[in-house]
Amino acid sequence: MPAVSSRSAAFRILRPSLDTTHTTIPIMKRFLLLVPAALLAACGSAPSSDSAASGSAPMIYVSSARPAHAIANCLDSRLSGTEQSQHNGVTDITVGSRSYFVTLTPSGSGSVVKVVRGSGSEPAEEAMRFAIARCVI
Template sequence: MKRLILLAPIAILAACGSSRGPDASASAEPMVYASSARPASDIARCLDSRLSRVHVSKNNGVTDLTVGSSSNGSYFITLTPSNGGSVIKVIRGSGDDPPEEEMRFAIARCTT
């Protein structure tokens, strides 16, 4: 039972569809939209330690991360506090570093 509970976030992330491709805009549908019991600050630190070129900013309690170059981000992550945890929204940018599989794995590891 415990193993099933631990695998639930991964199953949720795996169920999320792929992005529309490298031309998807920041207003596009999220490639990942999930919730976590972990606070945004913990998730941001974890992602920063697992991925290269992570740029973090905070605005009105929301943590925004850009993964990739600051001018041509590969992924845009929004961490919004919610009921003692966080809501995670990931939008695919125009870059391709890191690969989508690596990004999804980092999100799964950092949100459980």
């Protein structure tokens, strides 16, 4: 009988453990960290040529748990040349020389953020997307 248990112990040492709890947790954390980035990438897909020419289709449309004033303050600190206006609870932000128009609409659980590209080119689109991503999370 001792030979069986020592053999079985040797087999366990050579065979990798099937317990996946130690590797699952870091994978799940990584996955959860990538979800907001994937969401923003999906929301920021390239518009069709017709909507890009008119400038009316949003390049980013995302919901955030943060209140509108917190997002507005964050964008103001991260981007240069922002101008804010408010009407009926909605905050409108113009970025750059009419390059982007950000609309922050309060919702029951935070805010809805809509970004429409304007006619200018400052800041670069990558910088704008990064600022939005940092401020809505």
